[in-house]
Amino acid sequence: MKHFFYKGNQNIITQEQDFDKIRETIKKDLSKILDTRNLSFLIGSGCSLGVNGIPTMKQLADNLFEPKDDIHPDLKDKVFETEHIEILEKFKINYKNEPFRTNLETFLGTLYSFRFYLEKLQEAKESAFDQDLEDLNKIIKRTKEYILYECLNEKNKGEDGDIVETYQQFYRKLSLRDSNLQKPNVFTTNYDLFSERAMDNLGISYTNGFSGFVERFFNPSIFNYALAEQMDISSLKWSIIDSFIYLFKIHGSVNWVEKESNNKLFSIQEIQDVNFDRLKTEANYMIYPSPLKQNASLGSPYADLFREFQKRITQKQSTLVTMGFSFGDEHINNIIYQALTIPSFRLVIFSDMGYYVGGKYEPARKNIEKLKNxxxxxxWIIGSDTEVDNDTDRNVIIEDGHKGLHFFDTIANDLFPDYTQDKIEEANKNLIELLRTKGEGND
Known part of the structure; x- marks a missing residue:
């Protein structure tokens, strides 16, 4: 692997430096920038990867469209079969080509648009599209159930402890940063529940836009609140608790469903009993980005969540750190580009940039390359590029005794400042000073 740490387009590390020295250089610089008053993170699908993690959108598409013979037994009744392929061919939807081949969100959005088109034709001309709509709904249902099952990661439950532990390490360190600073914001495009599981395991308090206890409904005003503790019973002095995170799932979540309620402004409910058999029976168990708003409630969460994203990263003295995000979503990129027009804004990107195939460099992250240029x-762009022998092996990570700098476990365990240790050292320093003062008083 070839490591890099670009500030602008200048790589400040060299390949001759050993990994420990590179790690300490990055950690030292990060410890300064992460003390920014307004700190936000953007977690992409790359953070949930792993042997027992959530596949990328490309991997999901590969398995759905052309399932392999050795596919997991639990997925065999959830991927496309002959009848589904025939329906796609009938509608002349070439799923083997871009933009569908590597992005199921685009594929599903197109299906929704096509369904809307057929429904309007049927209404206007009173033509019979019943069979076409039934076939189209069959494709939509199969696609959604497949994505849901994969993002629930049920086939790997009990075996994904390493990924959960990495998330825990990230949130454990993040929750202990200076209490005088604004509480951090974590935005994620992931549908999975790794963030929630990690914070629940650690006992970290967080808000994700839902309020209530028995029944939790979406309420964007909750993002304006914080959890505080009373400092003095005899007075009205309050302080926001140290361990508090704002979590924004800007592409929705596997446990969000549509449920009408007479006394709620928003009909999006967060389900606590999370399992595939339960969620697949819900009318809308995931909110997918699509060109059309299915109804007001499905349009509302996106509008509110992206408004918060834009508002929070465009505040003065803001820093956004992206991890596992390849800058492939233009609607997210545009908000980040707007933030870059603010002089005090900083952007830290953890990502690879390309591959060295047979010694020749092949760029793979065009939008990140543009930012570097x-x-x-x-x-700042921090990561490692993989060296492979030939193009057929470009997705194979060649281990060389070093970990990729952009790997989520490297960031959480090796590069992220250890605020816990800082607090211990500060406490020890205060204790020593207290003992020294007392000793002088006795003299």
Whole structure:
């Protein structure tokens, strides 16, 4: 692997440096920038990867469209079969080509648009599209159930402890940063529940836009609240608790469903009993990005969540750290580009940039490359590029005794500042000072 730490377009580390020295250089710089008053993170699908993690959108598409012979037994009745392929061919939807081949969100959005088109034709001309709509709904249902099952990660439950532990390490360190600073914001495009599981395991308090206890419904005003403790019973002095996170799932979640309620403004409910058999029976168990708003409630969460994303990263003295995000979503990119027009904004990107195939460099992250070419010192890009022998092995990670700098476990365990240790050292320092003062008083 070839490591890099770009500030602007200048790589400040060399390949001759050993991994420990590189790690300490990055950790030292990160410890300064992560003390920014307004700190936000953007977690992409790359953070939930792993042997027993959630596949990428490309991997999901590969298994759905052309399932392999050795596919997991639990997935055999959830992937496309002959009848589904025939329906797609009838509608002349070439699922083997871009933009569908590597992005199921685009594929599903197209299906929704096509269904809307057929429904309007049927209403206007009173033509019979019943069979077409039935076939189209069959494809939509199979696609959604497949994505749901994979993002629930039920086939790996009990075996995904390493991924959960990495998330826990990240949130454990993040929750203990300076209490005088604003509480951190974590935005994620992931549908999975790794963040929630990690924070629940650690006992970290967080808000995700839902309020209530027995029944939790979406309420964006909750993002304006914080959890505080009373400092003095005899007075009205309050302090926001140290361990508190704002979590924004900007592409929805596996446990969000549509449920009408007479006394709720928003009909999106968060389900606590999370399992595939339960969720697959819900009318809308996941909120997928699509060109059309299915109804007001499905349109509302996106509008509110993205408004919060834009508002929070465009505050003065803001830093956004992206991890596992390849800058492939233009609607997210545009908000980040707007933030870059603010002089005090900083952007830290953890990502690979490409591959060395037979010694020749092959760029793979065009949008990140564009950001590097801006030569803006406010933009830091940290990661490692893989060296492979030939193009057929480009997705194979060649181990060389080093870990990729952009790997989520490397970030959480090796590069992220250990605020816990800082607090212990500060406490020890205060204790020593207290003992020294007392000793002088006795003299």
């Amino acid at each position: 801006l030569n803006d010192p406010r933009i």
